[in-house]
Amino acid sequence: MAMGRPREFDLDRVLGCALDVFWAKGYEGATMADLSAATGLKPGSVYAAFGSKAGLFTQVLDRYEDSVFTYARDAIQEPTVRQVIRHWLEGVARATTGPDTPPGCLLVHGALAAGDGAASIRAELAGRRERGEQFLVARLERARAEGDLPDTVDPRAAAGYIFALSSGLAVEAAGGADRERLLRTVELTLHRLPWE
Amino acid sequence: MAMGRPREFDLDRVLGCALDVFWAKGYEGATMADLSAATGLKPGSVYAAFGSKAGLFTQVLDRYEDSVFTYARDAIQEPTVRQVIRHWLEGVARATTGPDTPPGCLLVHGALAAGDGAASIRAELAGRRERGEQFLVARLERARAEGDLPDTVDPRAAAGYIFALSSGLAVEAAGGADRERLLRTVELTLHRLPWE
DNA sequence: CGAATTCTTGAGTGCTCATTCAACATCTCA
């Protein structure tokens, strides 16, 4: 029953280009003209393919998590809480200061850069950050059951602490701090964790 | 030689209203229409008095630091490093979750929400954050000289750690976290500092 | 008072934004 004209662009490449733009400028800072220029798609094609700027952003977020948050998935596989946290925080420091990617974190940058008309975008990003935190909470709960985290420590509080530091590192990176500076903060953090 | 018509508005009140708008929406998120409505000044009067949106923002920043950063000035007066840091971090937690002010920190929010056309605004905010950090560095250097901070700890690294946490708390507040949650993170941080 | 000066006002400037649309192109299937 007639399939229609096939799209001429590579979806993955387009999402990658759009990611760079959103990552560098935030949701509202990125204009359709920017996105059109970076992806090579005319505005009409973007709307045909993704419905809206917000629709494109949502797909870009999925791609961001898949490609950037590998360090988080790897981190929770580490055998001890110390190693989990080291892997996690060093991953944040590296991901937010990559030589080939914009400085900062899209989930942090995007959220704060969303103004009035983008309340739903802010909610979406807050939800994704929350999911990320739950990811770490679950690992720390397991650690407590295994005796690797003291009974006196609430895994949610510990994850909240690590997450606050992660967001702080992302802010510093977005503000121009270099990787060494971030890694020095990570090193000091790991010198002794609050419950050790 | 003729003084001209006196201004009809109270400068301090106008800056206060503008502060609320910038604080809630960031630099680029705040429109002149928002500012005009909140202050009661017509656009023409704003430009006559402040020159531009950026000029108004700069004056608002001064006012912000004067009124909100009292906790930082008070904190460094505390006698011990522990008390300095407690006062500082609790001040951040409270200032970013005030019942009568928007959530988050203007210096963090404003910086990340500044897109392409506002590079100078971003630089201004980065400079002000840097000045804030130096403020804490100086206090920690004194503490090290007094033996209140181990010789092995670099005051700049320690201040960087506290500042990363501060920014992280501000991001969480902007994302909707409540005061109790932030204070729980502060409590865990203080349970044992990395160099203790 | 009248001249000089500064503020206020309201309407308007040109620009950029996200989004749309009609015409055309390229595919599948019968």
Place this chain on the structure above:
DNA sequence: TGAGATGTTGAATGAGCACTCAAGAATTCG
């Protein structure tokens, strides 16, 4: 081959943006 379906294109649309300006209003000084 032709009908149906979908993708691409370039131009256009209306809304919102920071900012401006001419005219009028309030003041001080001579």
